[in-house]
Amino acid sequence: MEFIIPLLLLAVSALFVWGLIAFIGRSSGLQNTTAGPRGKSPALFDRMSEEGASAAAQRLDEESHSEVYRYLAVGQLAQAAEVYHKATGVGRIEAFVDVQALYQFPQEHAAETDDSVPLEDVAGSDPFVPADEQEVTDLTVPDEWLELSEPAKQQRFEVQINRDSETISMSSEELPPWIRDQIEAMVRDDR
Known part of the structure; x- marks a missing residue:
């Protein structure tokens, strides 16, 4: 019974010290919301999104893109970040964050296309054949397929x-x- 009061005092003082440390840490963290001492962006981890992954994939050429994903496929994020850093020239921390975004939100390599000419998705059109040479064909459906597609007549019983x-x-x-x-x-x- 005599040990309860010292134990309570010890618990209250530990709680007070913990609260004081948390308060001091939070107040000093509010003062340092701008760029860090080495010039890192406060929105660095905002790059960890699908848009960030898309932007990171656009920075890579086809060869480095496949090499980065080769390392990501086996879980070697550090090697993938090193390849990304060498290919794009961004800082190592930014490269690691971008590689994390690519790992979390996989992106296909975006081939550089001419945005002025929209691609047509038309059945039967071959993009490699000039429009004046392409002939239009009518599709025919075999009669056997039509027989199978007709709903079966319900038998009366x-x-x-x-x-x-x-x-x-x-x-x-x-x-x-x-x-x-x-x-x-x-x-x-x-x-």
């Missing part, structure tokens, strides 16, 4: 249930569709 002295008969039109389908499946499967 009657169901008779015999109970003791009474007989109940129902036609297929009177049955709910889900029961009719199950009965047709049982007849089809010979059950």
